[in-house]
Amino acid sequence: MNWEQLPLGPLQTNCYIISNREKECLVIDPGSEGNKLIQHLQKRGLKPMAVLLTHAHFDHIGAVDDVRNEYKIPVYIHRLEKKWLGNPAKNGSNAFLGQSIAAEDADHLIDEETILNAGSFNCKVLETPGHSPGSISFFFEESGFVVSGDALFAGSIGRTDLPEGNHRQLIKSIHDKLLNLPENTVVLPGHGQDTTIGAEMDSNPFLNGF
Template sequence: MKVTLIPVTPFQQNCSLLVCETTGRAAVVDPGGDLDMIQREVARQNVTVEKVLLTHGHIDHCAGAKTLATHYGVPIEGPHPDERFWLDKLPDQSTRFGFPAADAFEPDRWLQDGDTVQFGDETFEVYHCPGHTPGHVVFFSRAHRLALVGDVLFAGSIGRTDFPRGNHADLIRSIRDKLWPLGDDITFVPGHGPTSTFGAERRTNPYVADGVGA
């Protein structure tokens, strides 16, 4: 599988283009904006977009989802139903953060903990990881030892929980109970900034390293 990160919006959010190299089928994860950049990369790689995947409903992750899905004629899958609160507030979010106007929408498929999503020959497991937002999900490829974690975890930090319906205790539980058991060798793509591994964060992350808060 080929993974291309496309930082979009003034928040430099890591939109991911995931390509099944066997079939040339692709998924776009968290297209928050700058759709021209995303479409150019899809065309450059000459791949077929099969679906749009969303980790959560903050505007820098999902503002372009409906437009992009309509452009390619594909479904939107994710996040978890508890994220309806944020998707319904997209018009308010666009005003608050100075984004182009964004309409509320509903994904074609809400995702639950334990679901899977597929494109081409690739399969990702779905983990409901609330805390940053109530309906946040993480996508995990067991075959490639790769997780797309949105704003749950960053290299050296964790997601904010001061937004409405954020919960710090839930976030810590999501990381320690859902992510860490997947393995120290897992490489993860965060919503912002560089990639890292779960093992590195367990050793050095000042918020969730082993022993912190014990």
């Protein structure tokens, strides 16, 4: 299984394309620039099977409907943010952009840690709240990587000064759910470069001394 990082939009939010040998793929956090993303998928000859969302902030959802409508595929999100997709006040677009970004309701709500099956893909859903109440991470155990959204970054962590953010909860999520993964697990964050669990355990200044 392969992963590809495609930064999109004004905040360069990382969209991840997870593909297999059969050219099927998952699209995780299509944040913006729907036409660019679709053209990229077409150029690669990929067939999307589902859209997965780590959370529903505006910079992660801007191209959700573009991809869903183009490929007629389902969208997955945690149930705690089921109303955020269509609510610019909740997803932050009104406050940060001065314009409304919204998407239709998700097709499937995730309400617990589980194995998510979409097409021929499966991954473990980890609940990692703190940056937002419904933040989740997707762990592809056999391939050795986790898509962490805005929970854990290379040398940093997600901000918690947004509505319903909780710093203590985020630190607990990272320690209990992410740092318990194998140290060689590649971390694919919502912004910036990839890292590993081991590297963040050793040098992330926000996690030392917890």
